[in-house]
Amino acid sequence: MDRLLFRKLSVEQQIAVVVVTHDDTIGRLDSICRLRDGRLVSTTNNANGETIVFEASA
Numbered sequence: 001m002d003r004l005l006f007r008k009l010s011v012e013q014q015i016a017v018v019v020v021t022h023d024d025t026i027g028r029l030d031s032i033c034r035l036r037d038g039r040l041v042s043t044t045n046n047a048n049g050e051t052i053v054f055e056a057s058a
Contacts, residue, residue: 044051
Protein backbone atom coordinates (compact mmCIF):
# COMPACT_ATOMS: atom_id res chain seq x y z
CA MET A 1 0.00 0.00 0.00
CA ASP A 2 1.39 3.39 -0.95
CA ARG A 3 0.83 5.55 2.15
CA LEU A 4 2.58 8.53 0.56
CA LEU A 5 0.19 8.49 -2.38
CA PHE A 6 -2.80 8.42 -0.01
CA ARG A 7 -1.31 11.26 2.06
CA LYS A 8 -0.69 13.33 -1.09
CA LEU A 9 -4.25 12.78 -2.34
CA SER A 10 -5.65 13.63 1.06
CA VAL A 11 -3.75 16.93 1.29
CA GLU A 12 -3.95 18.06 -2.33
CA GLN A 13 -7.56 17.09 -2.99
CA GLN A 14 -8.78 17.75 0.58
CA ILE A 15 -10.40 14.34 0.78
CA ALA A 16 -10.61 11.67 3.46
CA VAL A 17 -8.94 8.36 2.70
CA VAL A 18 -10.40 5.36 4.52
CA VAL A 19 -8.24 2.25 4.84
CA VAL A 20 -9.87 -0.94 6.07
CA THR A 21 -7.45 -3.63 7.24
CA HIS A 22 -6.79 -6.30 9.85
CA ASP A 23 -3.11 -5.26 9.97
CA ASP A 24 -2.30 -3.20 13.10
CA THR A 25 1.19 -2.50 11.75
CA ILE A 26 -0.12 -0.52 8.77
CA GLY A 27 1.90 2.53 9.76
CA ARG A 28 1.23 6.17 10.47
CA LEU A 29 -2.40 7.18 10.04
CA ASP A 30 -4.11 10.34 11.30
CA SER A 31 -6.66 8.40 13.28
CA ILE A 32 -7.67 4.82 13.90
CA CYS A 33 -11.21 3.55 14.51
CA ARG A 34 -11.40 0.02 15.89
CA LEU A 35 -14.46 -2.15 15.35
CA ARG A 36 -15.47 -5.42 16.96
CA ASP A 37 -18.43 -7.43 15.72
CA GLY A 38 -19.48 -4.50 13.54
CA ARG A 39 -19.51 -1.99 16.42
CA LEU A 40 -17.17 0.91 17.10
CA VAL A 41 -15.13 0.13 20.21
CA SER A 42 -12.47 2.88 20.19
CA THR A 43 -10.97 5.76 18.26
CA THR A 44 -7.42 7.06 18.49
CA ASN A 45 -6.28 10.48 17.28
CA ASN A 46 -2.61 10.05 16.42
CA ALA A 47 -2.01 13.82 16.33
CA ASN A 48 -2.52 14.13 20.09
CA GLY A 49 -2.50 10.49 21.23
CA GLU A 50 -6.03 10.73 22.64
CA THR A 51 -7.98 7.47 22.67
CA ILE A 52 -11.71 7.27 23.28
CA VAL A 53 -13.03 3.86 24.33
CA PHE A 54 -16.75 3.22 23.94
CA GLU A 55 -18.54 1.14 26.57
CA ALA A 56 -20.19 -2.04 25.39
CA SER A 57 -23.94 -1.80 25.73
CA ALA A 58 -25.98 -4.70 27.05
